[in-house]
Amino acid sequence: MATLTFLGAVGEVTGSRYLLEVDGSEGTRKLLLECGMHQGGGDADERNARPFGRLARELSAVVISHGHLDHAGLLPKLVREGYRGPIHCTRDTRDLLEIMLADAAFVMAKDVEWENRWRHKADKPLLEPLYDTDDVEQTLAQCEPHHYGQPVSLPGGVTLVYRDAGHILGSAIVELKVPSGGRDRRLVFSGDLGNPESVLMEDPEKVFDADLVLMESTYGDRDHRPLDETLEEFARVLEEAHAAGGNVLIPAFAVGRTQEVLYHLSVLYHEGRLRQQLVFLDSPMAIRVTELYQKKRKSLNDEDLRVLNVAAQGDPSQYLPVLRLTRSVEESMAINRIHGGAIIIAGAGMCNGGRIIHHLRYNLAKPSTRVVIVGFQAAGTRGRQLVDGVERVKLFGEEVPVKARIHTIGGFSAHAGQSELLAWAGAFRQRPRFYLVHGEPGAQQALRSALAAAGIEAEIPDYGDRIEL
Incomplete structure (x- = not known):
């Protein structure tokens, strides 16, 4: 018999983690599907810090769908606590993890160093980071990368196959064939399904056979605006910012969203519709990821790349000539001397850390500033506060009025909307059991109702729920 326990991303969008236990002749094998960080909310740090306990040494394998931190960000912590088995992922995910986990360790070290200064003065116990760069290196050494469509044998007689999820570079739908109850059961985890209208990525693959499906529900309550309308709105905001004389701040999701925004800025530039003459990519991680996307061009959508090639006469360096890459802290600080006419793309995407905080501090109080939110803002994050219309926001210990638009x-969005989720779910030939994960309660209930109207029954699990395959 095989069982699945929900250990994360239930009733919330982040913290992905599921435990698969498979009984066999050699005893019970434990496999971990996802090992993600919790992001947003007052208890995120506390939940991330909870020890894995005995699980770290009992696991036989780990399977990762893609490189976003809410799916893979606690891998080095698992390794730090004793896990030494394989970490299965796609080849492009392995390369992304090298960038993202190293950056997470660096940011964590800086945050802990800052916090410990105050703790030392207050004679309070000092903190330790969840993991460091040595843990990241060990994690990468344990990664076993695979191609899409390649069957992989896992402990317990389980077979893994990755399918293209079309979300970010290397993102995958996870198919697991699991022996249970005398026959093979098919467990399919959607991972994060991509938005077919997004550029650069291929469309998510359809899967037709499953006994049990874990499906994301991030945007289960709505569809996204059509891309042509979105681009017109984006161009209009940039035009208004130019007319008002202000800067445009775009909180950067380093993987996927940043590259898509740069693509659209490039198209606007070559159409003569980009009035701003300075575009700053102010995120060392986003810069490295953008360079990786350039290196991995064969993994991207040919038609979208052809548009860029035509626009820039085939010269990648001319996609966006007004782009400036600011790697150092000094270069980043210098941007704050520019009071208008610039587009500043800076991390982090949910405004809960990174260089965007400095730019918000210098620009939020100006009515001429435009802040463009291009990705999901989890509950409890500073980005969510801005979206919800907060009048003042605390930055570096001081209250800053929000006068910017x-x-x-x-x-x-790089996520599928409700209609795409319904279409993906409707492709399964039999009637698998559906469990909705990776969504806030309202979005999950809306998607559950929409699925029911289409004749598909779905359940919404709670933390710790354990089901049989």
């Missing part, structure tokens, strides 16, 4: 442009 906040624009939420959801059509850039």
Whole structure:
């Protein structure tokens, strides 16, 4: 018999983690599907810090769908606590993890160093980071990368196959064939399904056979605006910012969203519609990821790349000539001397850390500023506060009035909307059991109702729920 326990991303969008236990002749084998960080909310740090306990040494394998931190960000912590088995992922995910986990360790070290200064003065116990760069290196050494469509044998007689999820570079739908109850059962995890209208990525693959499906529900309550309307709104915001003389701030999701925004800025530039003459990519991680996307061009959508090639006469360096890459802290600080006419793309995407905080501090109080939100903002994050219309926000210990105009442009989302989720779920030939994960309660209930109207029954699990395959 095989069982699945829900250990994360239930009733919330982040913290992905599921435990698969398979009984066999050699005893019970434990496999971990996803090992993600919790992001947003007052208890996120506490939940991330909870020890894995005995599980770290009892696991036989780990399977990761893609490289976003809410799916893979606690891998080095698992390794730090004793896990030494294989970490299965796609080849492009392995390369992304090298960038993202190293950056997470660096940011964590800086945050802990800052916090410990105050703790030392207050004679309080000092903190330790969840993991460091040595743990990241060990994690990468344990990664076993695979191609899409390649069957992989896992402990317990389980077979893994990755399918293209079309979300970010290397993102995958996870198919697991699991022996249970005298026959093979098919467990399919959607991972994060991509938005077919997004550029650069291929469309998510359809899967037709499953006994049990774990499906994301991030945007289960709505569809995204059509891309052409989204681009017109984006161009209009940029034009208004130019007329008002202010800067445009775009909180950067380093993987996927940043590259898509740069693509659309490039198209606007070559159409003569980009009035701003300075575009800053102010995120060392986003810069490295953008360079990786360039290196991995064969993994991207040919038609979208052809558009860029035509626009820039085939010269990648001319896609966006006004782009400036600011790697150092000094270069980043210098941007704050520019009081208008610039587009500043800076991390982090949910405004809960990174260089965007400095740019918000210098620009939020100006009515001429435009803040363009291009991705999902989890509950409890500073980005969510801005989207919800907060009048003042605390930055570096001081209250800053929000006079800037906040624009939420959801059509850039790299997630499937409700209609795409319904179409993906409707492709299964039999009637598998559906469990909705990776969504806030309202979105999950809406998707559950929409699925029911289409004749598909779905359940919404709670933390710790355990089901048989």
